[in-house]
Amino acid sequence: MTNKKDELFVSIIIPTYNRANLITRAINSILDQSYTNYEIIVVDDGSTDNTKEVIQRFNEDKINYYVHKKNRGAAAARNTGIKYSKGDFIAFQDSDDKWLPEKLEKEMDVFLEASDKIGVVYSGYWHIKDNKKIYIPTPKVTKKEGNIHFELLKGNFVSGLSVIRKICFKKVGLYDENLPNLEDWELYIRISKYFSFKFIDEPLSIAYCSSDSASINYSKNLKSSEIILKKHFADFNDNKEILAVNKANIGIYAFLNGDESKSRKYLMDAIRYNPLNIKYWLLYLVSFIQKKYYNIFLNVFFTLRKY
Known part of the structure; x- marks a missing residue:
């Protein structure tokens, strides 16, 4: 007798x-x-190292290997994978991360x-x-499953x-290739x-933040955040507090990217939309001090932060 689960074929990109x-x-x-x-x-995505040789060493029929002639970004690479996928379910793995052994089975269940x-x-x-080892999503995320559109507008907490x-891609389209980063959040x-x-509340993978991780590229995060804010402005604008959160986030990325003028502009926007949030005032004031002290403040800010 065929197990129904055997019918759920997954393409892992x-x-x-x-x-x-x-x-x-x-x-x-x-x-x-x-x-x-x-x-x-x-x-x-246009690697110049020996990635091809490493993949060939596996000699594994399950592995399909495609190459971009030049680097086009993670969104384009994921879209290429979706284009060649055969499964009705698409899973994503980053090349510097690790799945725990029962991850896929529990999700497919x-x-x-x-x-x-x-x-x-x-x-x-x-x-x-x-x-440092942190469990994501943190308890600050109050709604993790069901209709989470409103919660996602505050920031991304869904793992890539x-x-x-x-069928989701057929409904809403593929990853936005104009985004140099944060493409997961925009898709979600x-x-x-x-x-x-649906959310499984247990750690089933490990994400390593290395020196070349996209998540710490402030320039890319700044550009992507501005694009996403413009693209989904109608949704953000429905709730001024959420709009303020996103304005503040962009202000933070701008400061860390060395653009103090843009940072203060966005932080003042955040204050305008939510003037009672003392943290935005503090972020604005602290933006006038040295970056090393700003980073210390940010650590405190994100520790205490509640959307």
């Missing part, structure tokens, strides 16, 4: 760029999964029982930076290592307008 030294760990963590009904699609309204299943994960029904904002999310 790994975009990579010059990560030959890390991608073996990422792929091995997939090959070690208890759930085995999948294909792996590695999209090499949810899809097996879920209605078609569930478009995304995601789980908690360990975020490791500077030898999620599983998405392929679109998906959450039409589909519900």
Whole structure:
């Protein structure tokens, strides 16, 4: 008798760029999964290292390897993977991260029982930076599943290592290739307008924040945040507090990117939309001091922060 789960074929997409030294760990963590009904699609986004040789060493029929002739960004690489995918479910793995052995099985178990309204299943994960281990999403996120569109407008808490029904992409489109970063968040904002999310509250993957991680590229985060704010302004503008949060975030990225003038402009916008939030006033005032002290304040700000 065929197990229904065997019918749920998953295409696992790994975009990579010059990560030959890390991608073996990422792929091995997939090959070690208890759930085995999948294909792996590695999209090499114009690497100049020996990524191709590393992939060929696996000699694994489940792995399909595609190459961009030049670097086009993570969003484009993910879109190439979706284009070549055969599964009705799309999972994403970053080339510097690791899945725990039961991740995919537990997520597909949810899809097996879920209605078609569930478009995304995601789980908690360990975020490791500077030898510090943090569980994401934090308790500050008050609504983690169901209709989470409003919650997502405050900021992204859904791991990029999620599983998405392929039909979601047919409904809302692919990743926005104009975004140099934060493409996961922008996609989830679109998906959450039409589909519900399910959350597994346990760490099923490990995300490593390395020196070349996109998440710490302030320039890319600044540009992407501005694009997303403009693209979804109508949604943000429905709630002035949420609009203020996003204005403040852009102000922070601008300061960390060395643009104090732009930073203060956005922080003043945040104050205008939510003048009773003392943290925005403090961010504005602290922006006049040296960057090293600003970073200390930010650590406190994000520790105490509640959207």
